[in-house]
Structure formats: C-alpha cells, structure tokens
Amino acid sequence: DAGVTQSPTHLIKTRGQQVTLRCSPISGHKSVSWYQQVLGQGPQFIFQYYEKEERGRGNFPDRFSARQFPNYSSELNVNALLLGDSALYLCASSLLPGASPLHFGNGTRLTVT
Amino acid sequence: EDQVTQSPEALRLQEGESSSLNCSYTVSGLRGLFWYRQDPGKGPEFLFTLYSAGEEKEKERLKATLTKKESFLHITAPKPEDSATYLCAVPYGGSQGNLIFGKGTKLSVKP
Numbered sequence: 090d091a092g093v094t095q096s097p098t099h100l101i102k103t104r105g106q107q108v109t110l111r112c113s114p115i116s117g118h119k120s121v122s123w124y125q126q127v128l129g130q131g132p133q134f135i136f137q138y139y140e141k142e143e144r145g146r147g148n149f150p151d152r153f154s155a156r157q158f159p160n161y162s163s164e165l166n167v168n169a170l171l172l173g174d175s176a177l178y179l180c181a182s183s184l185l186p187g188a189s190p191l192h193f194g195n196g197t198r199l200t201v202t
Numbered sequence: 203e204d205q206v207t208q209s210p211e212a213l214r215l216q217e218g219e220s221s222s223l224n225c226s227y228t229v230s231g232l233r234g235l236f237w238y239r240q241d242p243g244k245g246p247e248f249l250f251t252l253y254s255a256g257e258e259k260e261k262e263r264l265k266a267t268l269t270k271k272e273s274f275l276h277i278t279a280p281k282p283e284d285s286a287t288y289l290c291a292v293p294y295g296g297s298q299g300n301l302i303f304g305k306g307t308k309l310s311v312k313p
Contacts, residue, residue, distance in 0.1 A: 093245070122300070131206075131289050131303030132246065145300045179245050190236060191301065193245035 091116070093194035095180050101200045102170050110165045110197045114182030120144070121163040122191060123155055124179040132179055138163055139186045167199075175201045204229045204294045208304035215311050218279045223307045225290035226272040235273050236301065237266050238289040246289055249275075280311045 094113045102108050114121050120139040124132035134147040138157035157163045161182075167174055177198050181191040209224045227235065234253050238246035250259040252268035259266045263284065265276045275288055287308045291301040 124301075129305070131291070131305050132301075133303070134300050137300060147300070181245075189234060189251050190248040192248060193238075195243070195245045198243075 093180055093182050093192055095178075095194040095197050097197060098195070099198045099200075101202060103202055104170055104172060106170050107166065107168045108170060108199060110167075110178050110180075110199070112163045112165070112180030112182075112194060114161050114163075114180075115192055118182035118184055118192070119161050120183045120186045121157055121161065122181045122183075123163070123165050124181065124193075125149075126177040126179055126196070128176075135165070137186060144186050170201045172201050175199060204292070204302055206290060206292055206302050206304040208288075208290060208307050210307060211305065212308045213310070215277075215280055215309070217281055217311055217313050220276070220278045220280070222277070223275040223288055223309070224272060225275070225304055227290075227292050228271075229292050229294060229302075233293050235268055236291045237273070237275055238291065240287045240289055240306070249288075277309070280309075282311050282313050285309055285311045 096111045122137040123135040126132040135149050136155045137145040141157045152168045155165045177196040179193050179196045181193045183191050205228045207226045234251050237249040240246045250266040255270045257268050263278050267274045287306040289303050289306045291303040294302050
C-alpha cells in the first residue's frame with residue numbers, strides 16, 4: 090500500500106512569493122495534519138483537517154492556510170514567503186482525528202532565497 | 203505549558219554498546235507518548251505508542267518504557283543501521299493529530 094505522498098519533494102522560492110504544497114493521505118485515512126520542521130528541531134504542528142474542516146491550528150501566522158478536498162487530499166499554502174519559512178514541510182495522516190498513530194510522508198523541502 | 207525535552211541531543215555509540223535515550227514531558231493529562239525514528243531527508247517513522255506508566259513496548263533492539271514524568275528508549279546491542287534521529291512526542295489539545303515533539307536525539311552507531 091502507498092504511504093503518505095507529498096509533492097513536490099523540493100522547491101526553491103524567492104522572498105515574497107507564494108507556494109502550494111500537496112499531500113495525499115494513506116488510502117482510507119480521513120484526517121490530515123501539517124507540520125513544519127526546521128533543521129535541528131522537531132516537527133511543529135501547523136494544521137489538522139478532517140472532513141474538509143479545520144480541527145486544529147498551531148501558532149503560525151495567517152500567511153499559512155490549508156484546505157482538504159473531498160478525496161481527503163490536502164494542500165498547504167504559504168503567502169508572502171520569508172527566509173524563515175525555509176524548512177521541511179511534513180504531512181501526516183490518520184484514520185480519524187483522534188486515531189493513533191500519525192503516519193508521515195517524506196516531506197517537501199522548501200528553500201526561500 | 204506543555205513541553206517535551208529529549209536528552210542527550212546527540213549520542214555516539216560503538217556497535218554493540220547498549221544505551222538509553224530520555225524523553226521528559228510536562229502535559230496536563232497524558233493521552234499517549236509516541237516514539238518516532240527519522241532518517242536524514244525522510245519523514246518520521248512510527249515506532250511505539252505508550253499510554254500508561256509502567257507500560258513497555260519492544261521492537262527488535264529497541265524497548266520503550268514510560269513513567270509518570272518521562273520515557274526511555276533503550277537500545278540493546280545497536281547496529282550501524284540504527285543510526286537515526288529519535289523523536290518523542292505527546293498530544294495536546296483535543297486531538298492526537300496535534301503532537302508536541304521534542305528536538306530529538308541524533309544517534310550514531312559506529313562499526
């Protein structure tokens with residue numbers, strides 16, 4: 090079975106630009122979460138979505154937004170990119186919002202120059 | 203404030219040299235503690251979930267234990283392929299989709 094898939098794997102953007110990252114959960118998983126991982130740190134929670142509704146939001150500015158589609162895939166959008174947004178963006182899925190454990194994709198490496 | 207602290211930050215072992223990694227946490231009402239392994243350039247890979255003090259889980263050379271304030275990941279006779287960053291995390295808020303991660307312990311096992 091395919092795991093969580095994310096695209097693109099790598100991305101280079103310029104300050105001020107906008108970026109969209111995509112995630113397909115494991116088949117049958119209905120909940121998707123997004124995390125940001127800066128080099129040398131643990132992942133930090135950004136969003137959780139279930140049934141197209143936002144179920145949780147971490148301490149990130151409004152430049153970050155996300156949505157979930159009827160097929161449970163998800164997109165993360167970041168506007169007005171800053172150098173500090175350079176990170177590995179991880180998507181995780183689970184059967185339900187409270188289900189355990191989270192299964193992670195291999196992430197999108199975003200570099201902002 | 204909910205927090206997860208891992209120690210040491212880095213650990214270098216010789217092949218076969220057993221050791222333990224520590225994860226201490228402060229959360230109001232623990233709803234599980236998770237251990238993940240992360241290889242360079244990859245996403246975290248789930249290892250264990252522990253729910254109550256005294257619980258233990260094992261997988262190959264790894265054993266995770268839980269007390270009321272901390273968890274240990276014991277590595278017995280490690281091999282070079284065990285080299286990775288080990289992360290622990292606890293859920294906060296109403297959903298286990300919201301995890302607080304520690305910074306991880308980077309383990310290097312030399313042959």
